[in-house]
Amino acid sequence: MEFLTEYGLFLAKTVTLVVALLIAITAIISAAHKDKGGDDSDGELRIRRLNETYRKLKDAIQARMMDEHERKAWQKRKNKQEKAELKAEKKKLKSKKSESEVATETPSRVFVLDFDGDIKASDTDSLRKSITAVLSVADVDKDEVVIRLESGGGLVHSYGLAAAQLDRIRTKGIKLTACVDKVAASGGYMMACVADRIVASPFAILGSIGVVAQLPNFHRLLKDNKVDFEVLTAGEHKRTLTVFGENTDKGRQKFLEDLEDTHGLFKDYVSERRPSLDIAAVANGDIWFGRRALDVKLIDEIRTSDEYLIEACDRAEVVSVGFRRKRTLPEKLGLAASAALENTVVRLLSAFRNQKIQ
Secondary structure, rough: OHHHHHHHHHHHHHHHHHHHHHHHHHHHHHHHHHHHOOOOEEEEEEEEEEEHHHHHHHHHHHHHHOHHHHHHHHHHHHHHHHHHHEEEEHHHHHOOOOHHHHHHHOOOOEEEEEEEEOOOOHHHHHHHHHHHHHOOOOOOOOOOEEEEEOOOOHHHHHHHHHHHHHHHHHHHOOEEEEOOOOEEEHHHHHHHHHOEEEEOOOOOOEEOOOOOOOOOOOHHHHHHHHOOOOOOOOOOOOOOOOOOOOOHHHHHHHHHHHHHHOOOOOOHHHHHHHOOHHHHHOOOOOOOEEEHHHHHOOEEEEEHHHHHHHHOOOOEEEEEHHHEOOOOOHHHHHHHHHHHHHHHHHHHHHHHHHHHOO
């Protein structure tokens, strides 16, 4: 046990030294990076062709189900077919009278965007840039945008901005479809209702068209301990409810009025975008699972996003578009140091736990 204790202390000192060195190196590189005026904040746009992805999945499982002889014969036929299709496509292009004729026959496209929402709708900036990129090339008459949406809602102003980004697509006249596999509630549903069509899985959670605010109040605790807390404001409604001050009935009434006004704006927003919806029946803060949501017209179809996109591959070129900010070298080093420290701590705890059990 004495040996293990000394070894543990030695290892802890070593880890501390390594982490300190990494932090120092990160700080130096960060300073140098700023001096050079480097800026990776714009990030990069990542594009993935889902038609090719699904085709590879299909080919892979087909190949695995064959023996070696069948697989070789199948691969030979497949290669021959691909060559014939490529040759036919080239011949077709050569027979066109002009480039404008070729351009008019480009296939329709389905642009797929993803939004994974937290309470602050932190993914909004990436969504904004992805939408800007898609709108610069999308054809109003032929193309479609699909947003794969997952969010339980959050801050009103944050989700209001996220929904406004989707409104840009609708304003341009481009078809917008929202696919919900798990949840689109509260602010998440505010975003989903912008779409021309909402598709959800059988047990996805929809709705929660309501507004909630809650906060603790420590006034009595402070008062019992003879601690004064003063709130000074200029403006009658600058503060209504506080965490540490004494709340009044007048302040509570104003706070409730603000909540009701926000709820009214929420209902109006949903009603404008889904006029067939009985807003009075669904805007009570309740939630509905997929099939029940279809009954009350919160959604238009029961189907998973995979089903929708695989079918779309038969009629269009399906392209996943996502904006990702490039991590700077200091950020990468910081993540590496964090992961190394976490793994070391876990291993140490596991080693001591096993030693104790033995």
